[in-house]
Amino acid sequence: MWSTLQQVAAGQWQLLADTRAVVLITLLGYIAGLAIYRRARGSMLLHPLLIAAPLIYLMVDQLAIPIDHYLRGNGLLTLALQLATVALALPLALQVRHLAAIWRPVLLLVGAGAVIAAVLALALAALLALEPQLLRSIAAKSITTPIAIGVTEQLGGIVAIIALSVLLTGLFGALLADWLYARCGLDDDRWQGLILGICAHGIGTAKAFETSPRCGAFATLGMGLTGIWSPLFLPWLLPLFL
Amino acid sequence: MKYLIGTALLLLFNLLGNTAAQHWQLPLPGALIGLLLLLTALLTVARGWKRRIAPVAEPLIAHLSLLFIAPTIGAFYLTPALQSQLPMVVAVLFISTGAAMAVLIALLRWIVRGVARRRSAS
Structure with missing residues:
Protein backbone atom coordinates (compact mmCIF):
# COMPACT_ATOMS: atom_id res chain seq x y z
CA MET A 1 0.00 0.00 0.00
CA LEU A 88 -17.70 17.62 -6.53
CA ALA A 89 -18.16 15.96 -3.12
CA LEU A 90 -18.98 19.42 -1.73
CA PRO A 91 -22.14 20.24 -3.78
CA LEU A 92 -23.27 16.64 -3.24
CA ALA A 93 -22.77 16.84 0.52
CA LEU A 94 -24.77 20.08 0.56
CA GLN A 95 -27.67 18.54 -1.43
CA VAL A 96 -28.14 15.09 0.15
CA ARG A 97 -30.57 16.55 2.69
CA HIS A 98 -33.11 16.79 -0.16
CA LEU A 99 -32.97 13.00 -0.34
CA ALA A 100 -34.49 12.40 3.10
CA ALA A 101 -38.18 12.53 2.12
CA ILE A 102 -38.04 11.07 -1.39
CA TRP A 103 -34.92 8.93 -1.58
CA ARG A 104 -36.78 5.96 -3.02
CA PRO A 105 -38.11 7.49 -6.27
CA VAL A 106 -34.88 9.49 -6.66
CA LEU A 107 -32.61 6.45 -6.43
CA LEU A 108 -34.94 4.43 -8.66
CA LEU A 109 -34.95 7.18 -11.29
CA VAL A 110 -31.17 7.67 -11.19
CA GLY A 111 -30.51 3.92 -11.09
CA ALA A 112 -32.67 3.18 -14.12
CA GLY A 113 -32.13 6.52 -15.86
CA ALA A 114 -28.35 6.33 -16.11
CA VAL A 115 -28.64 2.84 -17.62
CA ILE A 116 -31.37 3.92 -20.06
CA ALA A 117 -29.35 6.95 -21.24
CA ALA A 118 -26.30 4.77 -21.92
CA VAL A 119 -28.27 1.92 -23.53
CA LEU A 120 -30.11 4.27 -25.92
CA ALA A 121 -26.86 5.91 -27.08
CA LEU A 122 -24.99 2.61 -27.48
CA ALA A 123 -27.88 0.83 -29.22
CA LEU A 124 -28.35 3.65 -31.72
CA ALA A 125 -24.59 3.84 -32.36
CA ALA A 126 -24.40 0.07 -32.89
CA LEU A 127 -27.43 0.24 -35.19
CA LEU A 128 -25.68 2.86 -37.33
CA ALA A 129 -22.59 0.63 -37.42
CA LEU A 130 -20.26 3.17 -35.82
CA GLU A 131 -16.68 2.02 -35.18
CA PRO A 132 -16.31 0.03 -31.91
CA GLN A 133 -13.71 2.61 -30.89
CA LEU A 134 -16.42 5.28 -31.10
CA LEU A 135 -18.82 3.19 -28.99
CA ARG A 136 -16.16 2.99 -26.29
CA SER A 137 -15.74 6.75 -26.59
CA ILE A 138 -19.41 7.78 -26.17
CA ALA A 139 -20.59 5.26 -23.54
CA ALA A 140 -19.91 7.74 -20.73
CA LYS A 141 -21.69 10.66 -22.45
CA SER A 142 -24.19 11.37 -19.67
CA ILE A 143 -21.54 11.54 -16.92
CA THR A 144 -20.02 14.83 -15.84
CA THR A 145 -16.79 15.36 -17.84
CA PRO A 146 -14.14 14.99 -15.12
CA ILE A 147 -15.49 11.54 -14.23
CA ALA A 148 -16.34 10.65 -17.84
CA ILE A 149 -12.72 11.18 -18.93
CA GLY A 150 -11.38 8.78 -16.30
CA VAL A 151 -14.07 6.21 -17.13
CA THR A 152 -13.44 6.44 -20.88
CA GLU A 153 -9.71 5.87 -20.37
CA GLN A 154 -10.60 2.64 -18.57
CA LEU A 155 -13.11 1.62 -21.27
CA GLY A 156 -10.42 2.09 -23.93
CA GLY A 157 -12.11 5.05 -25.63
CA ILE A 158 -10.71 8.32 -26.99
CA VAL A 159 -10.59 11.15 -24.46
CA ALA A 160 -11.06 13.86 -27.11
CA ILE A 161 -14.32 12.27 -28.30
CA ILE A 162 -15.84 11.76 -24.87
CA ALA A 163 -15.05 15.35 -23.89
CA LEU A 164 -16.85 16.56 -27.01
CA SER A 165 -19.73 14.05 -26.59
CA VAL A 166 -20.37 15.07 -22.99
CA LEU A 167 -20.49 18.72 -24.04
CA LEU A 168 -22.95 18.04 -26.88
CA THR A 169 -25.12 15.79 -24.69
CA GLY A 170 -25.36 18.57 -22.11
CA LEU A 171 -26.23 21.18 -24.73
CA PHE A 172 -28.86 18.98 -26.42
CA GLY A 173 -30.41 18.02 -23.08
CA ALA A 174 -30.61 21.63 -21.93
CA LEU A 175 -32.06 22.77 -25.28
CA LEU A 176 -34.71 20.02 -25.40
CA ALA A 177 -35.74 20.22 -21.72
CA ASP A 178 -38.27 23.09 -21.91
CA TRP A 179 -40.01 21.68 -24.97
CA LEU A 180 -40.18 18.12 -23.57
CA TYR A 181 -41.37 19.21 -20.12
CA ALA A 182 -44.09 21.41 -21.63
CA ARG A 183 -45.22 18.68 -24.02
CA CYS A 184 -45.34 16.03 -21.31
CA GLY A 185 -46.85 18.35 -18.72
CA LEU A 186 -44.06 17.80 -16.19
CA ASP A 187 -44.25 20.91 -14.00
CA ASP A 188 -42.70 19.75 -10.68
CA ASP A 189 -39.34 21.55 -10.59
CA ARG A 190 -37.76 18.83 -8.40
CA TRP A 191 -38.24 16.16 -11.08
CA GLN A 192 -37.41 18.56 -13.88
CA GLY A 193 -34.06 19.18 -12.21
CA LEU A 194 -33.35 15.55 -11.41
CA ILE A 195 -33.94 14.43 -15.01
CA LEU A 196 -31.76 17.26 -16.33
CA GLY A 197 -28.98 16.21 -13.94
CA ILE A 198 -29.22 12.54 -14.96
CA CYS A 199 -29.35 13.15 -18.73
CA ALA A 200 -27.41 16.39 -19.18
CA HIS A 201 -24.94 16.58 -16.21
CA GLY A 202 -23.27 19.99 -15.59
CA ILE A 203 -24.81 21.93 -18.48
CA GLY A 204 -28.25 20.58 -17.58
CA THR A 205 -27.60 21.57 -13.98
CA ALA A 206 -26.68 25.12 -14.99
CA LYS A 207 -29.93 25.26 -16.95
CA ALA A 208 -31.88 23.90 -13.96
CA PHE A 209 -30.54 26.68 -11.70
CA GLU A 210 -32.18 29.17 -14.11
CA THR A 211 -35.57 27.59 -13.33
CA SER A 212 -35.24 27.68 -9.52
CA PRO A 213 -32.68 26.94 -6.79
CA ARG A 214 -34.65 23.80 -5.86
CA CYS A 215 -34.55 22.63 -9.48
CA GLY A 216 -30.78 23.23 -9.50
CA ALA A 217 -30.31 21.35 -6.23
CA PHE A 218 -32.06 18.28 -7.62
CA ALA A 219 -30.05 18.53 -10.84
CA THR A 220 -26.84 18.58 -8.78
CA LEU A 221 -28.05 15.48 -6.99
CA GLY A 222 -28.97 13.76 -10.26
CA MET A 223 -25.62 14.63 -11.83
CA GLY A 224 -23.62 13.50 -8.80
CA LEU A 225 -25.45 10.20 -8.29
CA THR A 226 -25.27 9.43 -12.03
CA GLY A 227 -21.53 10.14 -11.94
CA ILE A 228 -21.06 7.69 -9.09
CA TRP A 229 -23.36 4.96 -10.42
CA SER A 230 -22.51 4.93 -14.16
CA PRO A 231 -18.83 3.92 -13.85
CA LEU A 232 -19.99 0.86 -11.89
CA PHE A 233 -22.22 -0.63 -14.61
CA LEU A 234 -20.61 0.68 -17.83
CA PRO A 235 -17.76 -1.89 -17.90
CA TRP A 236 -20.46 -4.62 -17.96
CA LEU A 237 -22.90 -2.86 -20.27
CA LEU A 238 -20.48 -1.77 -23.02
CA PRO A 239 -19.32 -5.25 -24.17
CA LEU A 240 -22.97 -6.14 -24.99
CA PHE A 241 -22.84 -3.64 -27.85
CA LEU A 242 -19.34 -4.31 -29.22
CA MET B 1 -4.58 30.48 4.58
CA LYS B 2 -8.15 30.49 3.29
CA TYR B 3 -7.15 28.33 0.31
CA LEU B 4 -4.40 26.23 1.84
CA ILE B 5 -6.37 23.77 3.94
CA GLY B 6 -8.91 23.19 1.17
CA THR B 7 -6.17 22.59 -1.41
CA ALA B 8 -4.35 20.22 0.94
CA LEU B 9 -7.56 18.26 1.61
CA LEU B 10 -8.38 17.91 -2.11
CA LEU B 11 -4.79 16.82 -2.88
CA LEU B 12 -4.88 14.34 0.00
CA PHE B 13 -8.21 12.74 -0.98
CA ASN B 14 -7.18 12.60 -4.64
CA LEU B 15 -3.96 10.85 -3.60
CA LEU B 16 -5.86 8.41 -1.37
CA GLY B 17 -8.44 7.69 -4.09
CA ASN B 18 -5.80 7.05 -6.75
CA THR B 19 -3.78 4.89 -4.38
CA ALA B 20 -6.84 2.79 -3.47
CA ALA B 21 -7.81 2.42 -7.16
CA GLN B 22 -4.34 1.25 -8.10
CA HIS B 23 -3.73 -0.94 -5.04
CA TRP B 24 -6.97 -2.93 -5.39
CA GLN B 25 -7.16 -2.65 -9.20
CA LEU B 26 -10.62 -1.04 -8.96
CA PRO B 27 -12.52 -0.36 -12.22
CA LEU B 28 -13.20 3.24 -11.12
CA PRO B 29 -11.18 6.42 -11.73
CA GLY B 30 -9.05 7.24 -8.69
CA ALA B 31 -10.45 10.78 -8.44
CA LEU B 32 -13.99 9.35 -8.19
CA ILE B 33 -12.93 7.19 -5.25
CA GLY B 34 -11.42 10.34 -3.75
CA LEU B 35 -14.82 12.03 -4.23
CA LEU B 36 -16.60 9.17 -2.45
CA LEU B 37 -14.11 9.17 0.45
CA LEU B 38 -14.41 12.94 0.84
CA LEU B 39 -18.22 12.79 0.60
CA THR B 40 -18.30 10.14 3.33
CA ALA B 41 -16.08 12.32 5.51
CA LEU B 42 -18.19 15.45 4.91
CA LEU B 43 -21.39 13.64 5.84
CA THR B 44 -20.06 11.92 8.97
CA VAL B 45 -16.97 12.89 10.94
CA ALA B 46 -15.88 16.09 9.21
CA ARG B 47 -18.92 18.29 8.60
CA GLY B 48 -16.83 21.37 9.36
CA TRP B 49 -14.56 20.76 6.36
CA LYS B 50 -17.28 21.97 3.97
CA ARG B 51 -16.46 25.57 4.82
CA ARG B 52 -12.72 24.92 4.45
CA ILE B 53 -13.06 23.26 1.06
CA ALA B 54 -15.58 25.70 -0.45
CA PRO B 55 -13.11 28.53 -1.35
CA VAL B 56 -11.07 26.06 -3.43
CA ALA B 57 -13.86 23.78 -4.67
CA GLU B 58 -16.13 26.54 -5.98
CA PRO B 59 -13.71 28.17 -8.48
CA LEU B 60 -12.48 24.73 -9.60
CA ILE B 61 -16.03 23.62 -10.36
CA ALA B 62 -16.99 26.97 -11.90
CA HIS B 63 -14.13 26.69 -14.41
CA LEU B 64 -14.34 22.96 -15.06
CA SER B 65 -14.24 23.44 -18.83
CA LEU B 66 -10.84 25.17 -18.63
CA LEU B 67 -9.50 21.98 -17.07
CA PHE B 68 -10.56 19.67 -19.90
CA ILE B 69 -10.13 21.85 -23.00
CA ALA B 70 -6.63 20.48 -23.66
CA PRO B 71 -7.71 16.84 -24.20
CA THR B 72 -10.59 17.99 -26.49
CA ILE B 73 -8.05 19.49 -28.91
CA GLY B 74 -7.13 15.89 -29.75
CA ALA B 75 -10.43 15.74 -31.69
CA PHE B 76 -8.76 17.78 -34.45
CA TYR B 77 -6.10 15.09 -34.85
CA LEU B 78 -8.28 11.96 -35.24
CA THR B 79 -7.76 9.43 -38.03
CA PRO B 80 -9.87 10.19 -41.17
CA ALA B 81 -11.92 7.01 -40.59
CA LEU B 82 -13.08 8.24 -37.17
CA GLN B 83 -13.42 11.84 -38.28
CA SER B 84 -15.79 10.86 -41.09
CA GLN B 85 -18.15 9.28 -38.54
CA LEU B 86 -18.29 12.31 -36.25
CA PRO B 87 -21.49 13.75 -37.82
CA MET B 88 -23.19 10.43 -37.05
CA VAL B 89 -21.93 10.62 -33.48
CA VAL B 90 -23.58 14.04 -33.15
CA ALA B 91 -26.85 12.61 -34.50
CA VAL B 92 -26.65 9.66 -32.06
CA LEU B 93 -26.10 12.03 -29.15
CA PHE B 94 -28.98 14.30 -30.13
CA ILE B 95 -31.54 11.54 -30.65
CA SER B 96 -30.48 9.38 -27.68
CA THR B 97 -30.43 12.31 -25.25
CA GLY B 98 -33.92 13.44 -26.27
CA ALA B 99 -35.20 9.85 -26.13
CA ALA B 100 -33.63 9.24 -22.71
CA MET B 101 -35.36 12.31 -21.27
CA ALA B 102 -38.72 11.27 -22.72
CA VAL B 103 -38.36 7.73 -21.33
CA LEU B 104 -37.39 9.11 -17.91
CA ILE B 105 -40.45 11.37 -17.82
CA ALA B 106 -42.62 8.32 -18.56
CA LEU B 107 -40.78 6.27 -15.92
CA LEU B 108 -41.24 9.08 -13.40
CA ARG B 109 -45.01 9.12 -14.03
CA TRP B 110 -45.14 5.39 -13.40
CA ILE B 111 -43.11 5.63 -10.17
CA VAL B 112 -45.08 8.59 -8.79
CA ARG B 113 -48.40 6.92 -9.59
CA GLY B 114 -47.23 3.75 -7.80
CA VAL B 115 -46.32 5.76 -4.69
CA ALA B 116 -49.69 7.56 -4.73
CA ARG B 117 -51.57 4.27 -5.08
CA ARG B 118 -49.73 2.67 -2.17
CA ARG B 119 -50.41 5.74 -0.06
CA SER B 120 -54.16 5.64 -0.78
CA ALA B 121 -54.25 1.87 -0.14
CA SER B 122 -52.70 2.28 3.32
Missing part, protein backbone atom coordinates in the same frame (compact mmCIF):
# COMPACT_ATOMS: atom_id res chain seq x y z
CA TRP A 2 2.73 2.46 1.01
CA SER A 3 4.73 1.80 -2.14
CA THR A 4 1.61 2.27 -4.29
CA LEU A 5 1.02 5.60 -2.56
CA GLN A 6 4.56 6.70 -3.31
CA GLN A 7 4.15 5.67 -6.95
CA VAL A 8 0.87 7.59 -7.27
CA ALA A 9 2.37 10.66 -5.61
CA ALA A 10 5.33 10.52 -8.00
CA GLY A 11 2.94 10.27 -10.95
CA GLN A 12 1.01 13.33 -9.78
CA TRP A 13 4.20 15.31 -9.27
CA GLN A 14 5.23 14.32 -12.80
CA LEU A 15 2.08 16.06 -14.14
CA LEU A 16 3.40 19.29 -12.64
CA ALA A 17 6.96 18.65 -13.81
CA ASP A 18 5.71 18.06 -17.39
CA THR A 19 3.85 21.39 -17.44
CA ARG A 20 5.17 23.76 -20.10
CA ALA A 21 4.40 27.25 -21.35
CA VAL A 22 1.78 25.78 -23.73
CA VAL A 23 -0.60 25.90 -20.76
CA LEU A 24 -0.78 29.63 -21.56
CA ILE A 25 -2.36 28.81 -24.93
CA THR A 26 -5.12 26.91 -23.15
CA LEU A 27 -5.66 29.79 -20.71
CA LEU A 28 -5.79 32.40 -23.49
CA GLY A 29 -8.25 30.32 -25.50
CA TYR A 30 -10.48 29.79 -22.47
CA ILE A 31 -10.42 33.47 -21.47
CA ALA A 32 -11.38 34.45 -25.03
CA GLY A 33 -14.17 31.81 -25.07
CA LEU A 34 -15.50 32.96 -21.71
CA ALA A 35 -15.39 36.65 -22.73
CA ILE A 36 -17.38 35.99 -25.91
CA TYR A 37 -19.85 33.77 -24.03
CA ARG A 38 -20.46 36.50 -21.43
CA ARG A 39 -20.71 39.25 -24.05
CA ALA A 40 -23.44 37.15 -25.72
CA ARG A 41 -25.25 37.02 -22.36
CA GLY A 42 -24.71 33.31 -21.93
CA SER A 43 -26.38 31.91 -25.03
CA MET A 44 -25.90 28.18 -24.63
CA LEU A 45 -24.84 27.58 -28.22
CA LEU A 46 -21.80 29.79 -27.53
CA HIS A 47 -20.49 27.57 -24.74
CA PRO A 48 -16.95 28.81 -23.91
CA LEU A 49 -15.56 25.42 -24.89
CA LEU A 50 -17.06 25.57 -28.39
CA ILE A 51 -15.25 28.87 -28.98
CA ALA A 52 -12.03 28.06 -27.11
CA ALA A 53 -11.32 24.69 -28.75
CA PRO A 54 -11.02 25.92 -32.38
CA LEU A 55 -9.05 28.99 -31.21
CA ILE A 56 -6.59 26.78 -29.35
CA TYR A 57 -6.32 24.41 -32.29
CA LEU A 58 -5.46 27.37 -34.54
CA MET A 59 -2.74 28.56 -32.16
CA VAL A 60 -1.23 25.09 -31.72
CA ASP A 61 -1.32 24.53 -35.46
CA GLN A 62 0.08 27.93 -36.46
CA LEU A 63 2.89 27.77 -33.89
CA ALA A 64 3.73 24.27 -35.22
CA ILE A 65 3.58 22.76 -31.74
CA PRO A 66 3.44 18.94 -31.86
CA ILE A 67 0.11 17.82 -30.35
CA ASP A 68 1.82 15.39 -27.92
CA HIS A 69 3.95 18.23 -26.59
CA TYR A 70 0.84 20.38 -26.17
CA LEU A 71 -1.12 17.67 -24.35
CA ARG A 72 1.71 16.73 -21.97
CA GLY A 73 2.47 20.39 -21.36
CA ASN A 74 -1.00 20.85 -19.83
CA GLY A 75 -0.20 18.52 -16.91
CA LEU A 76 -1.06 21.19 -14.36
CA LEU A 77 -4.63 21.35 -15.68
CA THR A 78 -4.88 17.54 -15.66
CA LEU A 79 -4.02 17.52 -11.98
CA ALA A 80 -6.49 20.37 -11.34
CA LEU A 81 -9.17 18.35 -13.15
CA GLN A 82 -8.64 15.46 -10.73
CA LEU A 83 -8.92 17.87 -7.80
CA ALA A 84 -12.11 19.33 -9.29
CA THR A 85 -13.56 15.81 -9.50
CA VAL A 86 -12.85 15.26 -5.80
CA ALA A 87 -14.31 18.73 -5.11
